[in-house]
Amino acid sequence: MSIIQAASPPGPPPTLVDWSTGSISGEGVEESVKTLGQLEGIFEDEPAWRAMNPDTEVYRVRYWRPVSDGKTGGLFWGSTVLQPGRVGDEYFMTHGHFHAIRDRAEFYATVKGTGALLIMREDGELWSQKMKPGTVHYIPGDVAHRVVNTGDEPLIFLASWPSDAGHDYARIRATGFSKRLVLRNGEPCLP
Amino acid sequence: MSIIQAASPPGPPPTLVDWSTGSISGEGVEESVKTLGQLEGIFEDEPAWRAMNPDTEVYRVRYWRPVSDGKTGGLFWGSTVLQPGRVGDEYFMTHGHFHAIRDRAEFYATVKGTGALLIMREDGELWSQKMKPGTVHYIPGDVAHRVVNTGDEPLIFLASWPSDAGHDYARIRATGFSKRLVLRNGEPCLP
Numbered sequence: 001m002s003i004i005q006a007a008s009p010p011g012p013p014p015t016l017v018d019w020s021t022g023s024i025s026g027e028g029v030e031e032s033v034k035t036l037g038q039l040e041g042i043f044e045d046e047p048a049w050r051a052m053n054p055d056t057e058v059y060r061v062r063y064w065r066p067v068s069d070g071k072t073g074g075l076f077w078g079s080t081v082l083q084p085g086r087v088g089d090e091y092f093m094t095h096g097h098f099h100a101i102r103d104r105a106e107f108y109a110t111v112k113g114t115g116a117l118l119i120m121r122e123d124g125e126l127w128s129q130k131m132k133p134g135t136v137h138y139i140p141g142d143v144a145h146r147v148v149n150t151g152d153e154p155l156i157f158l159a160s161w162p163s164d165a166g167h168d169y170a171r172i173r174a175t176g177f178s179k180r181l182v183l184r185n186g187e188p189c190l191p
Numbered sequence: 192m193s194i195i196q197a198a199s200p201p202g203p204p205p206t207l208v209d210w211s212t213g214s215i216s217g218e219g220v221e222e223s224v225k226t227l228g229q230l231e232g233i234f235e236d237e238p239a240w241r242a243m244n245p246d247t248e249v250y251r252v253r254y255w256r257p258v259s260d261g262k263t264g265g266l267f268w269g270s271t272v273l274q275p276g277r278v279g280d281e282y283f284m285t286h287g288h289f290h291a292i293r294d295r296a297e298f299y300a301t302v303k304g305t306g307a308l309l310i311m312r313e314d315g316e317l318w319s320q321k322m323k324p325g326t327v328h329y330i331p332g333d334v335a336h337r338v339v340n341t342g343d344e345p346l347i348f349l350a351s352w353p354s355d356a357g358h359d360y361a362r363i364r365a366t367g368f369s370k371r372l373v374l375r376n377g378e379p380c381l382p
Contacts, residue, residue: 009318010310011331017300018325019210026327066296066329073294073332073353103264105257107351109208119201127200134209136217138257140202141264160298160351162264 012066017079022111022156024062024079033060034095036087041173042095044180045088057083058092067163074163082115082147082155089182091115096146096177098122100166103141106159110135113155116181116188120144124178128190131155144172148181150188203257208270213302213347215253215270224251225286227278232364233286235371236279248274249283258354265354273306273338273346280373282306287337287368289313291357294332297350301326304346307372307379311335315369319381322346335363339372341379 015026037054063078085092096118099106108117110131117137120126129137131147139145149155179190206217228245254269276283287309290297299308301322308328311317320328322338330336340346370381 007316010312010334011329014320014326014328016325017327019302024327064327064329067331073292074296075298075329075351075353077298077327077329101264105265105354107266107268111210121201125198129205134207135205136208136215136255136268137205138202138255138266138268140258143201160266162266162353163296 015064017158019111022079022081022158024064024077024158026064028066029062029064031060031062034058039095042093042176043087043090045090048088052087056085058085059083059094065163069163070166071163076161076163078159079111080147080157080159082113082149084149084152084154086183089184091148091150091181091183091188093148093181094146095169096144096172098144098168098171099141099161100168101164104162104165105141106139106145106161106165108137108139108145108147109158110137111156111158113149113153114151115147115149115155116190118146118148118177118179118181120177126178128181131157144177146172146177148188150181206255208349210302213270213272213349215255215268217255219257220253220255222251222253225249230286233284233367234278234281236281239279243278247276249276250274250285256354260354261357262354267352267354269350270302271338271348271350273304273340275340275343275345277374280375282339282341282372282374282379284339284372285337286360287335287363289335289359289362290332290352291359292355295353295356296332297330297336297352297356299328299330299336299338300349301328302347302349304340304344305342306338306340306346307381309337309339309368309370309372311368317369319372322348335368337363337368339379341372
């Protein structure tokens with residue numbers, strides 16, 4: 001089925017996803033790791049955070065950017081593995097971000113594990129959606145989004161987002177999310 | 192983990208995907224079926240096409256449009272089941288389309304089955320990528336795309352695309368794809 005081409009292809013060769021693990025691999029797939037030490041100021045219980053090993057992996061993202069960052073009309077694809085754990089009574093979670101271009105949406109789709117997607121408007125109003133294998137979440141524009149692992153195993157989800165969306169992490173570092181998902185009486189609770 | 196909200200959520204509730212079958216379901220998921228009869232003029236061997244039952248299902252798309260068609264910055268999500276079969280020596284395939292806004296990209300990710308993704312520029316230059324379980328295909332802007340089932344079982348793939356991409360089917364109806372994937376000596380061939 002392959003033929004010799006005179007012109008170079010308009011897009012990249014395909015990559016691979018393992019549907020049973022959510023792992024993506026192939027040419028052009030990049031990886032980034034976030035440790036506890038890199039998440040300073042994100043968890044509420046700072047003494048508990050200081051007492052933990054800063055090299056502890058909280059999450060690992062593999063992402064595929066087939067076009068340049070900022071290009072209009074393109075898409076990116078990623079896979080996140082968020083470890084189980086807590087800092088004090090607060091569950092391990094992703095940093096969370098708004099998109100730099102605020103109206104850009106994103107899909108999250110859960111492959112393994114259990115947790116919650118937190119969605120927060122600029123005014124601090126916040127909603128949560130339960131994540132479990134197979135849930136597909138539409139994150140509309142104009143909201144910050146963060147994922148929390150409330151289970152005992154890694155929480156793995158796939159994501160797709162516009163290549164011009166960008167990330168605004170600074171807004172979250174400055175004011176955080178309005179609610180935190182914590183362990184209360186043996187259950188996840190959003191007080 | 193659920194709390195009473197004063198304001199209505201900024202996005203829809205999650206839907207579900209069965210990773211083993213690629214089937215999506217839930218509130219807001221729509222379905223569309225394409226039969227042989229609806230694909231008039233798409234296959235080359237018209238006598239063979241006329242001799243077949245026009246009610247034969249060629250493919251079925253389930254799609255989730257969490258925002259209105261045409262909205263900038265949003266995303267849609269879909270799952271396609273393309274049946275095995277041939278019209279003469281040409282394999283069953285999707286209609287194929289350009290996006291109405293030409294620079295909009297799309298992801299296809301294969302869940303089950305084997306086949307090929309055909310990608311064609313406006314000038315007719317065409318490339319193919321093999322599809323098998325786990326292949327993730329980036330369809331850049333400015334190309335028509337069509338999926339062909341070269342196997343003996345349904346070819347199932349997930350897709351995500353911008354909500355303002357739109358579909359231009361008319362261009363394909365007018366001039367078709369520049370190459371066709373056919374059975375030759377027991378193998379798929381793109382002459």
